[in-house]
Amino acid sequence: MNEIIDLLQRHRSIRKFTNEPVSTEQREAILKAAQAASTSSNMQAYSVIHVSDAGLKNQLAELAGNQAYVSECPLFLVWCADLHRYAEAAHRHGDTPITGNAENLIIATVEAALAAQNAAVAAESLGLGVCYIGGLRNKPAEVSELLGLPQLVYPVFGMCIGMPDQEPLLRPRLPLEAVYHENRYTPNQAAVESYDETIRDYMKERTGGSTDTTWSKEMAAKALRPRKHMKAFLSRQGYEVE
Amino acid sequence: MNEIIDLLQRHRSIRKFTNEPVSTEQREAILKAAQAASTSSNMQAYSVIHVSDAGLKNQLAELAGNQAYVSECPLFLVWCADLHRYAEAAHRHGDTPITGNAENLIIATVEAALAAQNAAVAAESLGLGVCYIGGLRNKPAEVSELLGLPQLVYPVFGMCIGMPDQEPLLRPRLPLEAVYHENRYTPNQAAVESYDETIRDYMKERTGGSTDTTWSKEMAAKALRPRKHMKAFLSRQGYEVE
Structure with missing residues (x-):
């Protein structure tokens, strides 16, 4: 129907990248597009961590289940739900405690996802390929430790970005x-x-x-691999889900 | 940097629409773009409900806190986290129970958000305006009842779509x-x-x-208005968040 809808409909995850770097200008355009996504009452309850350190990328790749493309991709981002900044701001002007209750968990998780999806679309519009890395939730406490995440921040997923070095089949969706x-x-x-x-x-x-x-x-096979540790992990990060 | 990134960076929420309808072709292009968003292990754990019935739109507008644009917008969509379809499919080929645990809640919430954001971008690429309606979570049990949502499905947010009849200021984001x-x-x-x-x-x-x-x-003002009912509501829908 138009070029943008074509781009969206042609999406496929890319797991192999050329060595061509993502420029600072490209990265900033991608992140500014992410920031423009809708946000609940202007909370902007997410953060994005650019992992440029090679050693850190290797550790994250291992924690994500030995996904080599995490360490090999030119640009690796970790999208975090973040109520920490909101809580700090609110505390300066009131004494209502900010809790990681179920509603706040949903808000922050949604905000990270909306921003990330704008980033994905922006990257693809530049000819780059992307892949979401839910595997960071395999070992979320270790990931949080490595990235220094404070209370009320948790890693929702990672994202590999780079110039595609493969042309995977388009996986059909449900009707x-x-x-x-x-x-x-x-x-x-x-x-x-x-x-x-x-x-x-x-x-x-x-x-x-x-x-x-x-x-x-x-x-049915997927159901055999639940990440049952997530409630305990979220609780550790201050999300009491109550 | 390009036309698509410009579109993303120019986003603002639209809350006033002309009477011009959104055509079936436009709606289907928007929804196909939504479906193309990334999905965890191909779960596609979301559903979208197009609310075309005028009486139902009025009821939802009221439940969302008397937001008139919910009933007035030409196209109103409710984006739901949906593990019901996944659970039904898995049950046909195994006996592992599918629970609405914290990880599954995150997956389904993220999938609804990624699909919705693609829909928002597709709609804006057609010159339409959109507004997310988090207010559906003011009265989520009533909304779920009205829409006949089964266990493991919950309304994450609504979305108004239509031809803009206002030009709001671009709200600046955090640096x-x-x-x-x-x-x-x-x-x-x-x-x-x-x-x-x-x-x-x-x-x-x-x-x-x-x-x-x-x-x-x-x-700080926002912190005074928590939606403390969400945990109990999610539990009612089968999300034990455990």
């Missing part, structure tokens, strides 16, 4: 009617079953025929 | 150095204090001189 509802939530089992077959075909093509799976089977 | 850190989290009090003055000037201009405030003061 629109599986995620779209009009006026009332209505599960659409037929759409999910149709998608199961789409993913079966996609995985066969991607693996040269060696993988026979469906979306539903992948979700 | 980049207040949200940006290199290698280690480092609070930047001077940047926040400088922003306090920026917001003082902005608010004076916006209110014709009648409001004298700063960002920090606004944050």
